[in-house]
Amino acid sequence: MGPDEHPASLSQQLQRGNLMAAACPSRDVLKHVTSRWGVLVLMALETDTLRFSALRRAVGGVSERMLAQTLQWLEGDGLVERIAYDVVPPHVEYSLTPLGREAAEKVRVLADWIETSLPRIARAWEERQRD
Amino acid sequence: MGPDEHPASLSQQLQRGNLMAAACPSRDVLKHVTSRWGVLVLMALETDTLRFSALRRAVGGVSERMLAQTLQWLEGDGLVERIAYDVVPPHVEYSLTPLGREAAEKVRVLADWIETSLPRIARAWEERQRD
């Protein structure tokens, strides 16, 4: 019921995706990749294969529940590979797929920019104080 | 509370930021920039200065409430500039600051990657069906 539903032919929308359209399936991927923990998980796995608990230590502040859910999302999108060894106690290793590594690269560029730009952004915060 | 609170000296953390640490202020900026609507707003404003309602039309599916909130976040971080003309009915224009243009560029690279990679990601979805 959006006001601007460019049909754009379903086939074309599936081939390329149009994020600005409300119904685009890209929105789901974007949601997973840019989710609160998705960004950090991708970056943590960019260099290393990690077990669940190591990943949890690497990503500060994430709960077990959310880490598991985030990993399931990314696995479902084909960005993360999950290898479970059938032993007790469980031993599960997470790594990035080739697709995941591409995503992680893009995400890291953004994260690096934020980290290095933080002083400039903090200046905006201070100015906002003086309103 | 976290198990790995590298103090890293507050000054250093403020200078550069360490996203993997739970308490890093970069996390807030990341939250705004990668928020559901933040990404799309930055991309919509990358090319044009837009009024509120034009922006709402450009970003499919966003409610007035959330668009206003998202714009306030980005304005507070110094990424978006808001110019309000004192007339009735109200006339407000939104555009990106130089800082915002840098962020938009990074975000667009990620969004473009998702859109063009959608076919490969969709393949992962289909495989997941056959579990």
Next chain:
DNA sequence: AACATTTGTGTGCGTACTTACGGAAAGTAA
């Protein structure tokens, strides 16, 4: 007089996310 315009804020209400806690499995060490 009644209505439309534009950019929001305030209110209610349902949905989604997020956390904290407890539990499961099969062995090993105390």
Next chain:
DNA sequence: TTACTTTCCGTAAGTACGCACACAAATGTT
């Protein structure tokens, strides 16, 4: 026997998100 390990899932509870709707303001059109 009890505790401990690892990787989650189930549940309850709290927080945030998101939508629909009404409301505001000064001027112009019906």
